[in-house]
Amino acid sequence: MKRAPKAYKNMLFLQSREARPLRILAEYLEPEKRFEETNIKHTVVFFGSSRVRPDKKDTYHTNKYYLAAEEFAFKLASWSKELETEGNGFAICSGGGPGIMEAANKGAKRANVTSIGLNISLPHEQKPNDYISPKLNFEFHYFFMRKLWFLYHAKALVVFPGGFGTMDELFETLTLMQTHKLEKFSIPVLLYDKSYWEDLINFQKLVDYGLISPEDLSLFCYFSSPEEGMTHLKPKLEDVIKNFKQ
Numbered sequence: 001m002k003r004a005p006k007a008y009k010n011m012l013f014l015q016s017r018e019a020r021p022l023r024i025l026a027e028y029l030e031p032e033k034r035f036e037e038t039n040i041k042h043t044v045v046f047f048g049s050s051r052v053r054p055d056k057k058d059t060y061h062t063n064k065y066y067l068a069a070e071e072f073a074f075k076l077a078s079w080s081k082e083l084e085t086e087g088n089g090f091a092i093c094s095g096g097g098p099g100i101m102e103a104a105n106k107g108a109k110r111a112n113v114t115s116i117g118l119n120i121s122l123p124h125e126q127k128p129n130d131y132i133s134p135k136l137n138f139e140f141h142y143f144f145m146r147k148l149w150f151l152y153h154a155k156a157l158v159v160f161p162g163g164f165g166t167m168d169e170l171f172e173t174l175t176l177m178q179t180h181k182l183e184k185f186s187i188p189v190l191l192y193d194k195s196y197w198e199d200l201i202n203f204q205k206l207v208d209y210g211l212i213s214p215e216d217l218s219l220f221c222y223f224s225s226p227e228e229g230m231t232h233l234k235p236k237l238e239d240v241i242k243n244f245k246q
Contacts, residue, residue: 027145031138035153038135042090042241043116043153044076044233047169048100048160048192050126065160066103068192072158072226073107073115079234080113088241090155091116095146096137097126100160105131118146147172151182155240156233157189159220161196177219178212188236190229194222 013019046069052062054070073092080089092108094101096117108115109131117132120140128137140146151173159170173189176182191197206212223229 024142024145027140027142028148031149034135034138038114040091040114040116040136040153042088042155042244043093044090044156044158044237045093045150045154046073046100046104046158046160047095047162047166048103049162049166050095050097050099050101051163052099052103052161054103062161065100065192068226069100069103069158069160070107070110072192072229073104074110075107075226075230076233077108077111077113077115079230081111083238083241088238089113090237090241091136091153093118093150093154094132095119095126095150095165096128096132098129100162102129102131104158105129118149120146151176154187155244156187156237158192158229158233159189160192174216174219178216187240188233189220190233191220191222192224192229194224197222 007013014022048065048069049062052066054063054066056063056066076090077092080091083089091114092104093116094104096105096119101117105115105117106129114133114136115131116136116138117128118138118140119128120126120143128139138149140149147169150169157173159166170189170191177187177189203212203217207214207217221232223232
C-alpha cells in the first residue's frame, strides 16, 4: 500500500479549519525567522491608500500623496544609512501593495536601503509592488498577524490619507498606545496633510464629549512636507531607538 502523506505535508489538512492554529503560528514564526536572518530590529512603517497613483489626475490631486510618501521614505532611508554605522539603522516597512505602500518602498529603493513589504491576499488591488527587497517580501492570510508584524519592530509610524484599511491601522495603533499595550507606547505617529485629517475626523470633539482624554491628542502629530516630517521625526526616532537598545 502507498504511504500516506505526513501530516505536515498534507496540504488538504493544512488548508482545513482544523489546521488554522498551525497556519496562524506559521505566520508568526516564518516572518520572525526571516527578520532575524536579515537583522531587522527597527522599522519606520508607512500606512496609506492603495489607490493613489503618481500620475492620477483627480479633483483632490491625490497624486501629491504618492510623491510626498516616496520623497519622505527616500529622505528617511538616506538618513538611516548614516545611522547604520552606529548600529541604529532602520528599514522602511509598508503593506507591500500599490499606492502609498509602493511609494514608500520605492523611496527606500532609491536610497539603496532595505525595505519590507507585508502583503496580504485580497480579492482586489493587493499585489506586491516592484520595490520591496526580495528577501523581505511577505504574504499574509490573517490581518491580525500582519498587524502584529507592522508594530513589532516599529519605531515610528507615518500615516498618509487612505480608506478603511488605513483607518483601521491608525486607530488600532492609537488604541494600543493609549492603553499602553505597546511597551514602546511613545513611538511617534505622524499624519500627513493636517487639512485632510481635520476635515475628515474631528478629534477635538472626542475630547469635548469626554470620550478620550485631552492628552490622547498628543499621541500623534501632523506634518505637511517631507522636510517638516524629517525635522519632527529625527530627534524622536533617535530617542526611541536609543532607549530600545538600553
